Amino acid sequence: MQAHMSSGGASETDAELVRRTIRGEVRAFDVLADRYYRAVGGYLLRRVQRPDVAEDLTQETFLEAFRSLRAGRLPEIFAGWLYGIAHNRLGKWLRRKAVLSFSAAPPEEIAAPAEPAVIEEAEAQRHLLGRLEAGLAELPTETRQLLALKHREGKTCEQIAATVGRPVGTVKSLLSRAYRALRERLGGAATAEKGRGS
């Protein structure tokens, strides 16, 4: 596992930040949240495939970790411990959905993956989201704004067109181009193949 040293301007190790959190410094935990929010969220997102649920579970994970640290719990390795909490939260969520005793239980790979697998998956998702961010940065500002209206505010193409005062066809065409570029950026095999074919 990589030792996170600097993110958000902080150069302290996880262990130092954990000790400061235990001593009552909320800001130290902010730095840990900055470091791991994406990886934990990405892991949960991959498992539940629903951004709203993944966000709730991510928040609960960090709050539980924070409460534990404030209660004096000193984890041996913060990252592994945090992913463990995330994984347990995920299990609880899946069980809550299986409210009936005779409902289908979650499949085994969700119920009990090995800890290294969780960490590996979370890191892979973090990298994927990083690639997406880099891909978005390469898009024109106007296209980024359209994507934000679509994916942050959940507007339809018609609503976006009305908001920005452009024809629906233009909005769709700009978004289509952006989706194709991003899929290629993320290594979409089907998109790349089509790109080569055309």
Next chain:
Amino acid sequence: MRPLSCEEVDELLPWCVAGECEPDQRGLVEQHLAHCPRCRQGYGEAERLSTLLDWHHRESAGLERLRVRLREESRRGATRRAVLPFVRRIASVAALLFVAVGLTSWITPPPEERPEIAVGLLSGVGDFPAEVVDQVKGRPLVARGGGTRTEFLELAGRSPAEHRGKLLAAAEAGRLPAPPRVDLTLELRNRGEQTLYLDVGGAGTELRLDLSGPGALALPGASENDPPFLSRRVVRLAPGERYLLPVRYLIDGTRGHLRSLYWTEPGRYVLNVDYRVGVSPSPSERQLTRSTRTFTVPPMTIQVRRQ
């Protein structure tokens, strides 16, 4: 209508994923996807990209919300620490009083937070209330419980690829064979305190079955024209009551856009079920049509073995 090319389908994929495709276009895309593995892969990529973009655009706001919650938590913790010694003293006195008076009544735990409607998937059919008994012609309840079940595949000497080819040809000829009979039951239980109405088979109804596995195949069309989930009825669910919806075959979709799902080779498959239905405290059609909700059932693992 003219079939779509791969390029045309690729253009439409993001809008199908976002639910902004016209119904007739969606039908054509689904028809194309049934035959084109490359575009099916593209559909998966478009879905993943959409999910990642949704997450990305809410990430900073989420982190900000977490910071606010951490501060609230920190303040609450500080209050708790300040008040705790006092509370402990009061609690000791209260405990003594409790013993002295000899109170033995039950202490009811606080109600846990839970959704209004609980949803589950039963393996097997049977044990239905009167209103659905006529539909299921009861095969006995096979099993209750367990996230894994075993099914058998009869290939009749064909290879899985030949079997898929035969299914595709049947789909083209409009003579789809019945998909695997699974006899599952979707259970919706009203856990709230008010009576709710379900618009089963109403305009917003959709059953979505996602079957993933080594030989999963989804083809447009269905041998069963009016599966139970599209049979229109408004169901009244008083608090505590449940509604059982039989899912006999792997058939999903919406009215006029049904799909049949098949496993075409032995292996381990995972079935995800989403059920969208109108739910409202009022039985008025307008309310029911306007307030659809989607219920997601935990995945079920199906081990398919060669017969």
